[in-house]
Amino acid sequence: MRPILALLLAFTLSAAAAEKPNIIFILADDLGWGDLGCYGNRVIQTPNLDRMAREGMLFTQFYVNASVCSPSRCAFFTGQYPARHQIHGHYADPKMNEARGMSNWLKPEVPNAARLMKSAGYTTAHIGKWHLGSNSGGPPVGDYGFDFVGTSEKDGANGPAADPYFRANSTALFVDEALKFIEASQETPFYLQLWTLVPHATLNPTPEQLARYARLRAGSKDFPHASAMQIFAASVTNLDIQIGRLLEGLKKLGKEQDTLILFSSDNGPEDIHIVNAGHSGVGSAGPFRGRKRSLYEGGIRVPGIVRWPGKVPAGRIEDKAVMAGVDWLPTICKIAGVNLPEGNALDGEDVGDVLFGQSRQRTKPLMWEWRFNIAGEPFHHSPELAIRDGNWKLLMNPDRSRVELYDVTQDLTQLNNVAGQHPEVVEKLAAQVTSWAKSLPQGPRDSSAGKIHVGMPGKPDGRPVKSGGKKAEE
Structure with a gap:
């Protein structure tokens, strides 16, 4: 009798897992609304993200909830406005955080996407940039509910000084780690955050990456040098190439059809006047006024692409509905059947109906x-x-x-x-x-x-x- 009960239990768990999609959240750093081909860019080659948009849904009105890194990431991760957690700007050293009235890190006990997905049977991972407190000596990333933590800035994502191309090759490293995690996650659905370092300054593409955009070189015939646009375009295209590797890996592992993917950016493009960031400052905010740190559209309206074959309508350009970072947590929790904790007020709303084809105005304002x-x-x-x-x-x-x-x-x-x-x-x-x-x-x-x-x-x-x-x- 016991073997039969065990078999029935295993079958029940397997059927339940099959109904829950794998979820991947890819977050670029300082990528502007107009930096991808599918958003109208005619200089930078992004064929893999363009294909992802053709096979899924592209939002023209996708917002983050802050105009810089740390607070924007907090909103995605918690479903709440970052100021609730005293995250007003980027996390830095404790002295600077105190001077700006900020906490030193997001509290691990705050309900978050990783911990909630884990409670529903998901295996969870974070790979890449974190910036929710590691700069301030905060808790290990694993304390937030992750079963696996890949390379992050706390343990070297900004690279050893001896390797000038670490950032240039970092996305490839992150994708390598992601594919290993995905391959190991055979028995349960997985939730993966893959947060890249590019195209945040300081960019230093490899000679091979730069060669793709040789036509953008500056200077004279005798004294050519890489232009800001050549550096930026090479970095974004390499990001796209590595995402293509991730998509192909999912397909080879037989997980393409049951995986929901969101691709976005933490804020708008850098301003070209900022020292050490000029080559990132040529990023495009599209037709919008504002860049990073600004509350005008260009600082907070960013790319938003969602793909889930057979579930999210392919080739849909959603130009009516507004989706925001704070909507991510309530949406994936509803899709995965996660019970939200009582008394934990969310600022976002479930937009799963929009992802599945309905076009509507949002019910909550954004602030x-x-x-x-x-x-x-x-x-x-x-x-x-x-x-x-x-x-x-x-x-x-x-x-x-x-x-x-x-x-x-x-x-x-x-x-x-x-x-x-x-x-x-x-x-x-x-x-x-x-x-x-x-x-x-x-x-x-x-x-x-x-x-x-x-x-x-x-x-x-x-x-x-x-x-x-x-x-x-x-």
Whole structure:
């Protein structure tokens, strides 16, 4: 009798696992909305991500919930606005975190995607960049609910000084680790976070990677040198090549049909004026105003591609529905049959119906804050607060200065401020975002936050200025 019961139990577990998709979340670093061929780029070759878009769904209105690294990642991972966890900018050393009113790391006990998926029988892994506290001496990544942790910046993802091409080859390393993890995950569904280092500065492609874009070389015939665009394009194309390896590996392992994949970026492209980041600063925000650190569209609207063969409609360009980073956790939990913990309020919403073909407006507005300087081009210096509800987006400072209202479905570059023409919309949205901002943990703000400052020796995200100008945050 016992062998029969064991067989029935094994069959039941196997059937349950078959109903749960494997889930892969690929997150690029500082990749802009317009940096992929499927988003209209005609310089950079991204055939594998373009194919992924043809075989799945491409969102034209995909948002992250912060304009820099750490808070954006927190939103994906927790389904909550990052300020709830005192993550306002990028995590740095404890002294700098304290000066900005920040925690030193995301608390491991906070309900998160890895721990929740693990509770539903998933094997979990994180490979690549983390930046949710490791810079500040935080807990090991495995403490957050991961069964396997691959290379991360805490144990060398930025590479030994003796290897100038570590970052250039890092995505290949991450994919190698990912394929080994996937091959080992035969008995249970898996949840994998693969967060890349590129195209974040400082980029240094290998000669082989640069050769693909020899036509973009700068200088004279006798003294040629790599241009910023050559460096950036080579880096993005290599990222695409490695994602192609991952897709092919899934196919060979027989897991292509039952794997849901999201590809996105943590924020918009870097500003070209930032020291040591010029070659990343040629990334494209598409038609949008704003870049990294800005709350204008280019800083927070990013690529969003979802593929699940046979489930997510192939070749769909979703230009009506709005999806955001905070929606990731509630959506995958619903798809995987995960029970969300009681009392843990989420800021995102389940958009599984959108992934499966329904096109609709979201039910919750989206809100953002940025408490620090925005270095670089003054045109991108946004107010401190922003809210999007329907087609309207309002930007303003807490004291209600610089009130700007745009229909972002029509005014993509956010040039035509119509606040004066729609006072009732302004009042409604201003009340919402002001109430939300007051509910957040209070902390210091830069004196120039929310202001347009020209010729200022800026400190992006509170980083102290060194001689020579502004330095990019990691």
